[in-house]
Amino acid sequence: MELKEKLISSFLAFENHVDIDSPIHDVRSEAIKIFETQGFPTKKEEAWKYTSLNSILKHDYSVFPKNENTIEYNDVKKYFIHDIDSYKIVFIDGKYSSHLSQTTHDGIDVCLMSSALNKPKYQLIIQNYFNKIASKDSLTSLNTAFSQEGAYIQIPKNKVVDKPIQIIHFSTGNESALMQQPRNLIVVNENSHVQIIERHQSLTENPVLTNSVTEIFANKRAIIDYYKVQNDNEHASLIDNTFINQKQESHCSVHTFSFGGKLTRNNLNFYQNGERIDSTLKGVTIIGNKQHVDHNTLVHHIEPNCESHQDYKGIFNDSSTGVFNGKVVVNKEAQKTNAFQANNNILVSDKASINTKPQLEIFADDVKCSHGCTIGQLDENAMFYMRSRGIPEKEAKGLLMYAFSNNVLNSVKIPEIKQRITKIIATKLGVNIGFDL
Amino acid sequence: MLKIKNLHASVEDKAILRGINLEVKPGEVHAIMGPNGSGKSTLASVIAGKEEYEVTEGQILLNDEDIDELAAEERAHKGIFLSFQYPVEIPGVSVTNFMKTAINETRKAKGLEDMPANEMLKLIREKSELLEIDRKFLSRSLNEGFSGGEKKRNEIFQMAMLEPKLAILDETDSGLDIDALRIVANGVNKLKSKDNAVIVITHYQRLLDYIVPDFVHVLHNGRIVKSGGKELAHELEEKGYDWIKEEVKA
Ligand SMILES: Nc1ncnc2c1ncn2[C@@H]1O[C@H](COP(=O)(O)OP(=O)(O)OP(=O)(O)O)[C@@H](O)[C@H]1O
Ligand SMILES: [Mg+2]
Numbered sequence: 001m002e003l004k005e006k007l008i009s010s011f012l013a014f015e016n017h018v019d020i021d022s023p024i025h026d027v028r029s030e031a032i033k034i035f036e037t038q039g040f041p042t043k044k045e046e047a048w049k050y051t052s053l054n055s056i057l058k059h060d061y062s063v064f065p066k067n068e069n070t071i072e073y074n075d076v077k078k079y080f081i082h083d084i085d086s087y088k089i090v091f092i093d094g095k096y097s098s099h100l101s102q103t104t105h106d107g108i109d110v111c112l113m114s115s116a117l118n119k120p121k122y123q124l125i126i127q128n129y130f131n132k133i134a135s136k137d138s139l140t141s142l143n144t145a146f147s148q149e150g151a152y153i154q155i156p157k158n159k160v161v162d163k164p165i166q167i168i169h170f171s172t173g174n175e176s177a178l179m180q181q182p183r184n185l186i187v188v189n190e191n192s193h194v195q196i197i198e199r200h201q202s203l204t205e206n207p208v209l210t211n212s213v214t215e216i217f218a219n220k221r222a223i224i225d226y227y228k229v230q231n232d233n234e235h236a237s238l239i240d241n242t243f244i245n246q247k248q249e250s251h252c253s254v255h256t257f258s259f260g261g262k263l264t265r266n267n268l269n270f271y272q273n274g275e276r277i278d279s280t281l282k283g284v285t286i287i288g289n290k291q292h293v294d295h296n297t298l299v300h301h302i303e304p305n306c307e308s309h310q311d312y313k314g315i316f317n318d319s320s321t322g323v324f325n326g327k328v329v330v331n332k333e334a335q336k337t338n339a340f341q342a343n344n345n346i347l348v349s350d351k352a353s354i355n356t357k358p359q360l361e362i363f364a365d366d367v368k369c370s371h372g373c374t375i376g377q378l379d380e381n382a383m384f385y386m387r388s389r390g391i392p393e394k395e396a397k398g399l400l401m402y403a404f405s406n407n408v409l410n411s412v413k414i415p416e417i418k419q420r421i422t423k424i425i426a427t428k429l430g431v432n433i434g435f436d437l
Numbered sequence: 438m439l440k441i442k443n444l445h446a447s448v449e450d451k452a453i454l455r456g457i458n459l460e461v462k463p464g465e466v467h468a469i470m471g472p473n474g475s476g477k478s479t480l481a482s483v484i485a486g487k488e489e490y491e492v493t494e495g496q497i498l499l500n501d502e503d504i505d506e507l508a509a510e511e512r513a514h515k516g517i518f519l520s521f522q523y524p525v526e527i528p529g530v531s532v533t534n535f536m537k538t539a540i541n542e543t544r545k546a547k548g549l550e551d552m553p554a555n556e557m558l559k560l561i562r563e564k565s566e567l568l569e570i571d572r573k574f575l576s577r578s579l580n581e582g583f584s585g586g587e588k589k590r591n592e593i594f595q596m597a598m599l600e601p602k603l604a605i606l607d608e609t610d611s612g613l614d615i616d617a618l619r620i621v622a623n624g625v626n627k628l629k630s631k632d633n634a635v636i637v638i639t640h641y642q643r644l645l646d647y648i649v650p651d652f653v654h655v656l657h658n659g660r661i662v663k664s665g666g667k668e669l670a671h672e673l674e675e676k677g678y679d680w681i682k683e684e685v686k687a
Binding site: 380381384390392403404406 | 482485486487488489508509510512513514517518519521524525526527528529530535538539540542543546578595599
């Protein structure tokens with residue numbers, strides 16, 4: 001059976017074993033219809049021209065894992081940012097793992113989507129926020145249809161959350177192939193501040209496909225810093241759909257570090273619904289072999305006096321492929337918009353490739369928009385300069401590539417993350433950078 | 438120490454060096470002068486091992502070893518240092534960390550452990566004081582946004598850190614104000630010993646007032662067309678190059 005048919009028939013079984021009276025039953029039913037009509041995206045669609053899902057859709061994925069699995073913390077400690085205190089919402093094969101997690105209801109809610117969907121006290125929030133900014137494309141709809149578990153974070157007004165929140169999904173390989181559909185909802189109210197780290201980690205060589213949807217609401221003056229650590233093994237693929245709705249004077253940043261995975265597609269969407277909003281989208285991609293990473297971003301400037309900063313760097317080795325498709329829309333009303341976009345790439349190997357395409361749709365006249373895409377090799381003069389000081393070719397390359405991605409790390413606010421990413425980059429580039437550059 | 442024999446080098450099939458002969462002994466200072474485009478920087482780059490240039494004939498011997506096959510970093514490990522005419526900007530790598538990496542990689546090549554951190558700090562302090570470089574400067578990205586003079590002073594700081602056997606200073610004086618010229622020249626002189634040698638490429642006599650050469654060579658069209666003592670530099674300053682070009686033609 002094709003995956004699409006399997007998913008549609010599983011949906012019926014799924015709706016039976018969750019609550020049919022659930023307030024989102026209608027939303028789910030509608031969503032599966034959209035998926036049924038549209039199917040998985042193909043290269044014929046403009047937005048998927050350079051990313052083919054064929055190779056990852058051919059597996060016979062389990063949609064609902066049969067068993068609950070456990071993992072010992074010590075075996076997976078390295079996937080956590082473990083040198084700082086944090087809240088943790090951890091899933092194993094899509095199921096909540098209470099013993100690896102540290103949730104809270106003390107003044108803030110850091111807990112589970114399943115509770116939010118099922119408990120009456122959250123009903124209002126679900127009504128107001130659930131599926132309100134997620135788009136109606138086929139993959140997001142597929143997730144909506146199966147939405148059941150994930151992270152639920154709700155921060156009331158005037159709260160600086162005392163420590164970062166880590167959302168981690170492990171897959172164990174107990175299923176011969178696993179498809180997961182995590183669904184996260186994050187609501188941050190006025191003047192509040194939160195930092196979130198998200199990671200998907202497969203512990204198996206069995207294929208894993210994750211189709212994740214995250215909806216984020218930043219109310220007035222909220223500050224949200226979100227870090228996506230994508231360093232999965234080469235049997236795991238991720239389609240990350242993130243939607244961020246910002247209100248007046250809020251500041252949101254998303255850093256995406258893509259170092260692993262077989263195929264990774266990031267659909268990152270910012271909607272600026274208010275004035276003096278700041279949105280930051282940054283990414284470092286370093287891949288090799290036959291890995292593929294696709295960044296598909298949208299920043300929609302709807303009101304005046306807002307800013308957006310996009311800065312994506314990519315380093316592509318071996319036969320890896322990259323895509324950057326950055327769309328900026330500036331509505332007619334959004335005067336004095338300041339939108340900056342840069343995508344710089346280094347192709348380390350002749351066989352690597354990147355397709356980069358900025359898309360600007362500007363309807364206002366008093367705006368500052370800049371964009372620049374570069375694809376290059378390493379600067380020969382810089383290489384000679386470094387080597388003439390005794391730094392061997394390989395180390396010089398590593399240092400230059402590290403320096404190249406450095407800008408993006410500058411805006412990382414959690415030092416432990418910065419350190420961790422530095423280490424991953426150094427390892428990826430095969431250099432021993434024993435210090436913070 | 439350095440023997441260059443009938444060196445020919447070209448880039449993209451264009452011959453630039455066309456038969457250079459030069460011998461530099463330990464303790465000596467050689468000045469190379471010559472009109473723009475005569476091949477001075479090319480000679481410096483070829484000695485330092487820039488792969489862009491192809492040696493088509495002749496040899497470069499360092500302590501009697503042919504270095505043709507050696508990569509730029511291996512030449513650096515053997516004590517060759519080039520102060521660039523146009524130092525390259527490297528955003529994202531601080532001066533300090535660049536030097537730490539350079540020193541430790543050089544030590545690694547010699548089978549030594551990394552230099553202990555406190556020793557490194559002491560060395561950096563000592564050498565930055567020698568060249569009167571503000572410590573704040575050292576945490577900035579290498580050469581990025583440095584003024585012309587700051588870049589040159591930083592080159593000599595690197596030289597002081599690496600203590601090369603053979604230093605080639607390519608127009609280190611250009612861009613330096615009078616005080617900086619004195620500081621930089623003084624730095625170079627302090628590093629001089631009977632065991633190392635310096636090749637100074639310059640257009641002006643004024644640097645040679647501070648770093649006094651034992652020999653002065655004139656490079657023209659990829660060849661050394663005249664050599665002499667330090668008085669040759671004075672003569673060039675006075676008369677320019679035309680008389681030499683005439684001599685060559687004759
Ligand atoms: N990479 C290159 N590609 C093409 N031509 C080159 C290259 N490098 C040097 N040349 C040419 O070789 C000649 C010598 O250049 P070089 O830089 O060595 O001169 P120079 O003596 O240092 O001059 P200046 O006094 O202006 O610094 C010039 O004509 C220059 O254009
Ligand atoms: Mg020159």
